[in-house]
């Protein structure tokens with residue numbers, strides 16, 4: 001059996017006829033930039049999440065960057081983020097002129113609030129926690145810390161569409177959240193795409209002007225700006241995919257349940273929290289990231305058996321990248337975890353039989 005880590009064709013072939021119909025419709029209307037399809041998608045996305053506003057932008061990295069700019073984060077401000085994230089989080093902080101300060105994570109691989117608090121200085125202005133692998137961070141503690149030290153929170157929810165903490169979705173906690181529609185993300189487009197979602201009207205207005213050359217809705221230039229628009233065609237495709245997103249999440253949670261049931265007894269591996277393990281969290285399982293003893297040998301064994309796995313971020317937490325000026329050490333959980341972390345196949349193209357095959361091979365390896 002062959003179980004690739006991700007099947008890029010599947011996101012198209014899964015609903016090919018409908019996608020071709022959408023492309024024909026957009027093409028025949030010549031509706032490519034800032035058209036009604038984008039507006040509809042933005043409305044539906046906001047409604048789905050339960051926020052007042054959503055703005056489509058060019059990609060998830062731009063979304064973080066524009067949100068930080070809109071919040072007035074800039075020169076010499078320090079911004080704390082999780083070292084266990086994509087470099088994009090740090091890049092966005094860097095390119096508003098601020099200083100990215102990486103924090104440690106804990107056993108569910110989310111940012112550790114204690115580590116965050118220990119890194120606060122009189123220059124700290126914001127926290128950008130990553131809602132990683134389809135799970136929310138422990139937002140209560142982060143909000144308490146933010147309040148105590150007068151910081152803002154912008155969530156990097158590139159991997160978190162639909163994730164909830166204590167009944168509230170991403171984007172509702174403080175200044176808003178950023179989402180990525182990179183093809184392999186839970187809601188993937190056929191190229192790059194992203195969004196900023198928020199309940200904060202000021203943030204909404206600013207990001208909206210920033211993404212379209214500093215123009216307001218009447219086309220009047222009211223500020224400096226960029227071109228970071230979500231293509232209307234991508235928006236139309238995403239709007240359709242959003243209509244069955246709940247089913248996709250349900251399927252991901254089912255797969256997580258199978259992994260949980262089949263692998264939980266193995267002492268050599270540490271699983272992410274199960275889909276129904278804690279009422280405070282609703283996880284959407286963008287990824288299924290385990291910690292495994294003899295990780296590299298396991299990875300090789302699975303590969304020899306036709307199973308694709310990935311070590312997230314190519315095995316490099318952000319603080320380990322000394323070429324960018326980071327110290328390279330000092331975050332103990334993250335450093336230990338990176339010797340063991342491994343992502344198993346987690347996507348909606350998988351059959352139960354394939355998931356069980358992966359589980360059986362892992363059991364064979366340790367037995």
Ligand SMILES: *Cc1c(COP(=O)(O)O)cnc(C)c1O
Pocket residue numbers: 059060061062085086088089130156158159179180181182192193194
């Ligand atoms: C994918 C991702 C991004 C970047 O999104 P793009 O759309 O590729 O720019 C940022 N942060 C995290 C955590 C991601 O997983």
